[in-house]
Amino acid sequence: MTKQLLSGNEAIARGAWEAGVHVATGYPGTPSTEIIENLAHYAEVDVEWSTNEKVAFDVAYGASLAGARALVAMKHVGVNVALDSVMVTPFSGVHGGFVIVTADDPGMHSSQNEQDNRYLAKFAKIPMLEPSDSREAKEFVRIAFDISEQFDVPVFLRTTTRTAHSKSIVEIDEPHRHPPKTYTQNPQKHVVPIWGKRQRANIEARLARLETWAETFAGNTVERNSKKVGIITSGISYHYAKEVCPDASFLKLGMIFPFPKQLIEQFCSGVETTYVVEELEPFIEEYLRIQGVRNWKGVPNIVGKKALPVQFELSPDLVRTGLGGAESPKAFDGELSIPPRPPVLCPGCPHSGVYYVLHKLKAVVTGDIGCYTIGALPPFKALDTTFCMGAGIGNAFGMEKVHRNTMGNKLAAVIGDSTFLHSGIAPLIDVVFNKGIATVILMDNSTTGMTGHQQHPGMGRTIRGEETYAINYEQLLRSIGVQHIKVVDPYDLAATESAIRESMNLHAPSVVISRRPCVLLESEKSKVRHPYEVVEELCEECDLCLKIGCPAIDGSDTIPVIARERCIGCDLCAKLCKFDAIRPIPVEVPS
């Protein structure tokens, strides 16, 4: 058997392939993105980046109903987008095995919120598995497909940033062939609004059967050691607890919903104190308290969120301290100032041009999800809001309804190309339909930037690079009734400013398309670049060039310094300089 060092996401992709997955879909979102990216390397699998998570879910579910094994992967908030579809599937069941990967982000490393999607398993009455490392990630995907087919229900596989993005050693297996079954019509099962009532009782009966199955599931493991301390845990938290409490007894739950009732009761009755070590919400703890589990003396003795935080990630340190162990060393920021290092827009980022203009115009700007959220930070401070995918346009329209006379010509919504196609079109139709005047700035950088350049329907390429139709935004906008469309290059600051100013002053819906590819795209990076420098004798130390927020310019001294190896020669800072002090570095001619 071959061993490989795989991330949780790579292991899920490998496991799905080994389990014979036929169709895999998703929308990029940290920390789930690499699952679909890696599945695209297996030629046998039909893989797509879908328009959004709900579409991804519906496509994968359709494949399951048609008889194939299918997988859909998304980040925790992606499941919110898909939830309408998710909630019906326990009624309609599956045909081919169907796995939904939810990648949670405790600690909000790359997310707008923190939510514990274990509750969605309970909410939707869908079983959920939770691997603790890459080896289990690969194994649990296969098990999830099996459970799905055995119990006629989709199965959640829950990861967190720490399991998705940690690498550990995995033994890889050969793929099992799982050809799709034949499709048979079954409206009594699949036309839910008409026949759903008949299925309702089945959902409860299925859960009871799953609960029984969980009692003997090999992924729910018991390690009997200390009689004083028992730890119930799951996922990455198991490894933290194992590290700092090696002598404790452990019940590690590989299946987080439904719970193995008897196994839990037996475990708790064999120890004095049961500690529940779980990240985020008291999901396991609530169950133990409702069940009224007791220790070996017959009294309830559970310690959970009283000892461990409910917010952000756990760590070996937090678990050790929470369970009464020593305090860990603290960061030195009590003794020295250690300023945080927020992410910044890249040197030459096309968004910089737009944000420079919006700041200058003192616009009220509703934002959206992507790299461009950074526009809220200095020097731009150009964003009033950012919430979730596709929210900005609706938010702008709502503001306009309240303050049209005073704010109408100062109001804009910014949205990236991928986000616009994900969920920005419907709210823009609403603006047109209900006679709004909002200005939308569509920041088209020809990719899904934030998550690392995944293909989307505006790019003309599929996930495997095959050519496909590329959305023509101008045509799309016209067809939904937007009459005023301007296209600008955000490196042309004057044109960008006049386009945005004019559009905001119009009493009609308008869209400014700011069009320039992301500087990190290979096609851009391979271009010859001529870096700029500040000519000291000409510099008047006015710091105007710093207003473009370029991280290649160090403004901490009186005369700004441009880092030669990071400058891409976009010319934006030079355009701001009133003294012509920023110039391309003269090219050395070899003698």
Added chain:
Amino acid sequence: MNNGQGKNLLFAGVGGQGILLVAELTARAAMHAGFDVKKTEVHGAAQRGGSVLSHVRFSERVHSPLSPAGEVDILLALEKLEGLRWAHFVRKGGFILLNDEERMPASLDTKPPEYPKDIETFLTGKGFQVQTINATSIATGMGNHRAANTLLLGAIAKRMGIADEHWIATMREGMSPKILDLNLRVFERGKELSLP
């Protein structure tokens, strides 16, 4: 399975400096040497010039991919402030290798942030072994500033108890032929700079 002594490592720096690459090389070299290994990192916003951190742990059996604070043997920082930010993870007497590079972080409010002074002196005073190497300038001189990460990796390679053959095999497997030669040379140069 390697029963040799394991190590806890921390790699820190600013997005774009190649931190994740050297962390990956280390994890693979440890696996090549027969250790159990775990590595963890956070992607996403970190790629846009923010703080980047990766833990690598190898030994006979590794549980948590995150090292507990105070238990890291070696911290490699490609930027000084980032070294200071995570130095409390290093054990007393542990080793901190700093790249002689200071990058002012972007500000979160109108006031520009204050870059801490004398980071080496401060960390030495805390009981760590500290070494500073101007890796960026040496790597630039040798052909490409981007190889600073490999130079620093070379300078801690001996401390990790992983034999040379594993490092070289891992670099040959993981690097494109275009950059392999330079990186092998830079790695050797780093080894020459390592303190006893």
